[in-house]
Amino acid sequence: MWNIMESRGVSSIIFDLDNTLVDTAGAGLIAIQKVCELLKSTHVQESHIKDICDCFLRKLRHESFDPSEGKTIDEVRIHHWYEALQETQGTDPDPALATNCYYTWKKTRLQVLTFSPEVRSLLEELRKNYKLLLLTNGDTQTQWEKIEAARCEGLFSLVVVGGDHPEQKPAHSIFTHCFESAGVRPQDCIMVGDSLSTDIQGGINAGVRATVWINSDCKSLPQGSVTPDYTVPSVLNLNDVLLKLR
Numbered sequence: 001m002w003n004i005m006e007s008r009g010v011s012s013i014i015f016d017l018d019n020t021l022v023d024t025a026g027a028g029l030i031a032i033q034k035v036c037e038l039l040k041s042t043h044v045q046e047s048h049i050k051d052i053c054d055c056f057l058r059k060l061r062h063e064s065f066d067p068s069e070g071k072t073i074d075e076v077r078i079h080h081w082y083e084a085l086q087e088t089q090g091t092d093p094d095p096a097l098a099t100n101c102y103y104t105w106k107k108t109r110l111q112v113l114t115f116s117p118e119v120r121s122l123l124e125e126l127r128k129n130y131k132l133l134l135l136t137n138g139d140t141q142t143q144w145e146k147i148e149a150a151r152c153e154g155l156f157s158l159v160v161v162g163g164d165h166p167e168q169k170p171a172h173s174i175f176t177h178c179f180e181s182a183g184v185r186p187q188d189c190i191m192v193g194d195s196l197s198t199d200i201q202g203g204i205n206a207g208v209r210a211t212v213w214i215n216s217d218c219k220s221l222p223q224g225s226v227t228p229d230y231t232v233p234s235v236l237n238l239n240d241v242l243l244k245l246r
């Protein structure tokens with residue numbers, strides 16, 4: 001019986017979203033360019049613009065968002081822009097400018113965060129033979145806005161956002177939630193993602209059949225890192241892995 005069940009093969013694919021299915025990093029660059037254009041049209045000194053944007057990005061990278069503190073993610077990120085303007089220029093900025101920077105950045109990022117036609121058709125093909133799950137870390141509002149912008153509906157049997165749960169990837173609990181909600185077993189699934197510390201580590205902890213690392217920059221594995229079962233430069237190479245797992 002055990003052998004029969006083991007021979008069933010992969011029936012389900014769990015995907016990460018950011019920088020796996022959508023080019024979040026690329027969308028972020030385009031969004032920052034838009035804010036630079038906006039700032040050029042204001043009284044802000046041109047020599048300050050790059051520093052303001054770099055300062056915002058640093059704050060974004062080190063952001064720790066706790067919804068229980070009573071602020072929305074929009075408010076927190078408007079404040080990042082306010083502080084970036086303030087710290088770079090050494091004066092208190094117009095709060096309206098910080099708000100304008102934020103919504104320009106956010107709107108542009110969401111507009112360009114779509115599945116490429118190639119990724120969309122890959123998912124449409126895969127869903128004929130596999131149960132597709134989307135498992136993304138991040139805060140609830142930001143991630144659901146991205147999911148809506150990428151028009152994910154209909155492509156996935158299950159969409160899970162880390163911020164909606166007590167623990168995010170790589171925690172075992174969020175993977176267990178996925179398996180139970182989708183009615184699949186860990187050994188039926190592969191985990192596909194660009195982050196070694198969350199996607200690959202999480203997949204290994206959860207006991208999935210195989211982990212697939214999306215390594216678009218062709219980086220070498222950092223010392224002491226977990227080792228993915230497969231490494232591909234793009235999600236568009238996933239069929240090569242699936243063939244090997246048959």
Ligand SMILES: [Mg+2]
Pocket residue numbers: 016017018019020193194195
């Ligand atoms: Mg990612």
